[in-house]
Amino acid sequence: MDFFEVLKRRHSIRAFTRATVQPQDLRAILEAANGAPSAGNLQAYEIYLVKKQEARAALAAAALGQNFIAQAPLALVFCAHPDRSATRYRERGIRLYSIQDATIACAFAMLAATALGLATVWIGAFDDNAVGHAIGAPRNLLPVAILPIGYAGEKPEATPRRRLQDLVHEV
Ligand SMILES: Cc1cc2nc3c(=O)[nH]c(=O)nc-3n(C[C@H](O)[C@H](O)[C@H](O)COP(=O)(O)O)c2cc1C
Structure with a gap:
């Protein structure tokens, strides 16, 4: 799929069929995340x-x-793994870079999933400790996003966007 078609096709999906994700697709999604830039x-x-x-x-x-x-x-x-970024970037690594690293990796995974015909939704509303507990993560990790992946069980809703002229500030 053309990259701009991927961007256009991506919509949040909040209902999934029972169909499983093929191992090669999962692998491709994880490789895409791993290819994301990081500080x-x-x-x-x-x-x-x-x-x-x-x-x-x-x-x-x-x-x-x-x-x-x-x-x-x-x-x-x-x-986010703030300690890992802090080794080089100290406070900025903790406060900003580790969050950004996790965020862009998730974005890459999301777009890869879309390109493979899979459905996702970015989940940011959660209790950090409860998520950490659910996945058995050590306490020094900060959950940034949950990305459910599967096949769409609903038609996506069209969501509006701000106008570019309101969003973009030329200086
Ligand atoms: C940081 C962030 C947090 C979000 N948290 C949630 C969430 O907890 N639950 C949910 O259903 N959607 C969540 N979304 C999805 C947004 O609601 C969705 O992206 C937005 O309404 C635009 O719709 P679209 O993704 O279909 O373009 C989140 C998206 C972002 C980027």
């Missing part, structure tokens, strides 16, 4: 791959009862 190429984030039904249900509960998360056959949880 100093430190890749100050960790990815948790959540497949077990019980863990997906725990994630959904941790995400304030967004139960469609458990419907998807898998979810990736992107966690």
Whole structure:
């Protein structure tokens, strides 16, 4: 799929079919995430791959009862690893770069999933500690985004955007 077609086709999907994600597709998505840029190429984030039904249900509960998360056959949880970035960048690594590293890796995964005909939704509304507990992450990781991945069980809604002239500030 043409890259701009991928961008156009990506919409948040909040209902998933029972179809599983093919291992080669999952691999391609993870490779895409791994190819994302990061501050100093430190890749100050960790990815948790959540497949077990019980863990997906725990994630959904941790995400304030967004139960469609458990419907998807898998979810990736992107966690910032502030200590890893702090080794070189100190406070800026903790406060900014590790979050950005995790964020852009998740964005790459999301677009790769779209290119493969899969559906996703970025989940940011959750209880950090409950997500950490659900995935068994050490306490020094900060969950940044949950990305359920599967096949769409609904037609996406068209979502409006701000006008470019309001959004872009030429200086
Ligand atoms: C940082 C962030 C947090 C989000 N958190 C949630 C969430 O917790 N639950 C949800 O259903 N959608 C969440 N979304 C998805 C947005 O609602 C969605 O991207 C937006 O409404 C635009 O729709 P579209 O993705 O279909 O273009 C989040 C998106 C971002 C970027």
